Amino acid sequence: MDNRSITNLLAEAADLLEIDGADSFRIRSYRRAAEAVESTTLQLSEIASDMKKLLEIPGIGKSMAANIQEIERTGSFGIRDELLKKYRPTMLDLLKLPGMGPKSVALFWEALQVASIDELEAAITAGRLKSLPRMGEKQIEKLKKGIEEYRKNSGRFLIDDGEMAAEKLIAYLREFPGLDILTPAGSLRRGRETVGDLDILVTGPACAENNVAAAVEYVAQYPPISSLLARGQNKVSFLLRNGLQVDVRLLPESSYGAALQYFTGSKMHNVSIRQRALKYGYTLNEYALARVDDGTPVAAATETEIYAALDLDWIPPELRENNGEIEAAEAHRLPALIEQEDIRGDVHMHTNATDGRNTIREMAEAGLARGYAYIAITDHSKNLAMTNGLDDERALEHIRRIREVDEEMEGRIRVFPGIEVDILADGELDLSDEVLAQMDVVIASVHSLFNQPEEQMTERVLRAIENPYVRILGHPTGRLLLRREAFKINVAAVLRKASELGVAVEHNAYPDRLDLCDRDLRLAKELGCKIAVNTDSHHTSHMEKMRYGIRQLRRAWLRKEDVLNTLPADAFLAALRPRP
DNA sequence: GCCGTTTTCGGCCCGACTGTTTTCAGTCG
Numbered sequence: 001m002d003n004r005s006i007t008n009l010l011a012e013a014a015d016l017l018e019i020d021g022a023d024s025f026r027i028r029s030y031r032r033a034a035e036a037v038e039s040t041t042l043q044l045s046e047i048a049s050d051m052k053k054l055l056e057i058p059g060i061g062k063s064m065a066a067n068i069q070e071i072e073r074t075g076s077f078g079i080r081d082e083l084l085k086k087y088r089p090t091m092l093d094l095l096k097l098p099g100m101g102p103k104s105v106a107l108f109w110e111a112l113q114v115a116s117i118d119e120l121e122a123a124i125t126a127g128r129l130k131s132l133p134r135m136g137e138k139q140i141e142k143l144k145k146g147i148e149e150y151r152k153n154s155g156r157f158l159i160d161d162g163e164m165a166a167e168k169l170i171a172y173l174r175e176f177p178g179l180d181i182l183t184p185a186g187s188l189r190r191g192r193e194t195v196g197d198l199d200i201l202v203t204g205p206a207c208a209e210n211n212v213a214a215a216v217e218y219v220a221q222y223p224p225i226s227s228l229l230a231r232g233q234n235k236v237s238f239l240l241r242n243g244l245q246v247d248v249r250l251l252p253e254s255s256y257g258a259a260l261q262y263f264t265g266s267k268m269h270n271v272s273i274r275q276r277a278l279k280y281g282y283t284l285n286e287y288a289l290a291r292v293d294d295g296t297p298v299a300a301a302t303e304t305e306i307y308a309a310l311d312l313d314w315i316p317p318e319l320r321e322n323n324g325e326i327e328a329a330e331a332h333r334l335p336a337l338i339e340q341e342d343i344r345g346d347v348h349m350h351t352n353a354t355d356g357r358n359t360i361r362e363m364a365e366a367g368l369a370r371g372y373a374y375i376a377i378t379d380h381s382k383n384l385a386m387t388n389g390l391d392d393e394r395a396l397e398h399i400r401r402i403r404e405v406d407e408e409m410e411g412r413i414r415v416f417p418g419i420e421v422d423i424l425a426d427g428e429l430d431l432s433d434e435v436l437a438q439m440d441v442v443i444a445s446v447h448s449l450f451n452q453p454e455e456q457m458t459e460r461v462l463r464a465i466e467n468p469y470v471r472i473l474g475h476p477t478g479r480l481l482l483r484r485e486a487f488k489i490n491v492a493a494v495l496r497k498a499s500e501l502g503v504a505v506e507h508n509a510y511p512d513r514l515d516l517c518d519r520d521l522r523l524a525k526e527l528g529c530k531i532a533v534n535t536d537s538h539h540t541s542h543m544e545k546m547r548y549g550i551r552q553l554r555r556a557w558l559r560k561e562d563v564l565n566t567l568p569a570d571a572f573l574a575a576l577r578p579r580p
Numbered sequence: 581g582c583c584g585t586t587t588t589c590g591g592c593c594c595g596a597c598t599g600t601t602t603t604c605a606g607t608c609g
């Protein structure tokens with residue numbers, strides 16, 4: 001079994017233990033083990049038989065190692081199986097509703113035998129919740145809204161989950177001789193923050209019409225398939241264990257470009273392109289661009305030739321949303337979009353001084369390994385008690401240690417001292433100006449009281465960035481995907497003010513909290529905001545998530561010169577708001 | 581359940597807010 005699946009099983013056990021009211025430290029052990037499995041670079045399936053190696057992973061002790069071995073043998077483990085006898089797996093969905101914790105799940109189960117979102121909805125409609133303790137009108141209303149929100153988002157997966165599933169499948173398909181070109185299409189290729197399903201397009205000699213059957217059979221044998229939905233001549237559809245639907249299409253090489261264009265979308269982009277084709281006397285479908293009159297194919301093998309036949313430059317998939325990209329392609333004015341390689345530094349990350357996993361030095365080494373010229377260490381401040389946030393005194397000590405590491409790295413990579421300072425309810429910051437003055441990178445972020453009314457929330461942030469030491473506004477929209485709605489804030493007003501003050505705004509690259517959606521990013525650019533893209537890494541492995549941030553920047557039509565941390569180290573610091 | 585040691589068990593991130601209570605349990609970050 002792959003690490004990701006083991007991670008999920010351990011995390012699931014932690015949730016079930018919590019519903020069961022188990023010892024909180026024991027629960028935390030399962031969570032930590034899940035994180036350890038997720039972040040280790042070792043393939044657990046390869047070392048599962050080696051108890052010693054398993055125990056070397058921090059957070060994995062004797063019984064957790066035994067659990068992992070059992071998972072490798074049987075696909076599950078004792079405690080999880082027992083808990084699943086007592087409870088139902090659908091209860092874990094209930095935990096995803098805002099305001100629902102393990103205690104409420106347990107209560108609903110014991111009092112009403114409610115074990116799923118559907119059952120909860122029915123219980124609410126029937127008025128059965130009112131009889132329960134602490135279930136007032138507001139609470140019930142909150143649940144109703146939560147269910148609605150959940151329904152809207154469920155069925156979609158975050159882009160990194162989609163990408164990982166695609167990579168695994170593609171690796172499997174490559175094993176089959178004669179499958180040469182394998183490309184994910186659809187929203188994954190366009191870099192959307194969530195994907196509804198996976199479209200994998202495949203071509204090569206094995207996809208030729210007369211012998212494709214063997215390849216189709218091979219696809220249908222993909223081990224992680226949980227249920228096979230359809231199996232046609234050249235298409236296989238199935239569900240993975242996590243519910244993600246996958247369509248694999250095996251196409252002849254001659255029409256691969258047309259299929260890629262067709263299945264990449266977006267729908268609106270394709271509508272416009274097909275209209276354009278008609279004006280040229282062509283018709284476009286997933287097989288070819290062809291003349292309307294006699295059906296003679298004009299272009300089909302590559303996307304480039306199809307766009308070219310319509311007098312268009314090839315359009316990067318991230319731009320295919322019918323947002324002016326066709327006009328730009330016609331005028332040869334498509335922007336040179338930012339690339340991953342343009343990023344020179346990652347300036348928001350945490351260490352084990354607060355809630356990160358690694359040391360300053362380890363983060364620096366990881367940044368160096370990624371080819372960065374600089375990073376900034378920006379741990380939490382004291383108001384985030386749960387993260388062991390830094391107070392003034394500890395912050396000063398931390399700066400000293402960061403400077404030491406900067407010295408140790410001997411210029412191979414610069415390590416800037418910084419802080420992610422908390423914006424309090426009234427717009428004050430929770431560290432003193434004297435301390436902030438010593439930081440190169442001061443990121444101000446909201447971490448609490450998300451339910452303030454919009455006006456108050458906006459006012460609070462505007463006040464905070466007035467503080468002259470603030471140089472970057474952290475997650476300016478507080479946008480958390482799939483979990484809850486963003487907090488209410490006037491994004492335009494905040495961006496405008498940031499631009500005026502010269503405060504940079506951050507685009508958090510991490511897929512599950514993409515702060516600025518492409519529309520907000522475009523707005524930020526229009527308003528002349530300085531934009532920095534950061535991973536907010538809490539572990540060296542998180543730095544790789546930068547690529548998803550880049551996808552979003554590209555979707556917003558941003559170029560290298562639109563993003564602050566494409567600059568060399570000194571120029572980057574110089575481009576930040578000047579210190580008083 | 582893990583870890584580190586004081587080697588056999590005690591410590592392990594905690595404070596604020598909410599909606600419900602009428603003194604606090606549950607959730608969140």
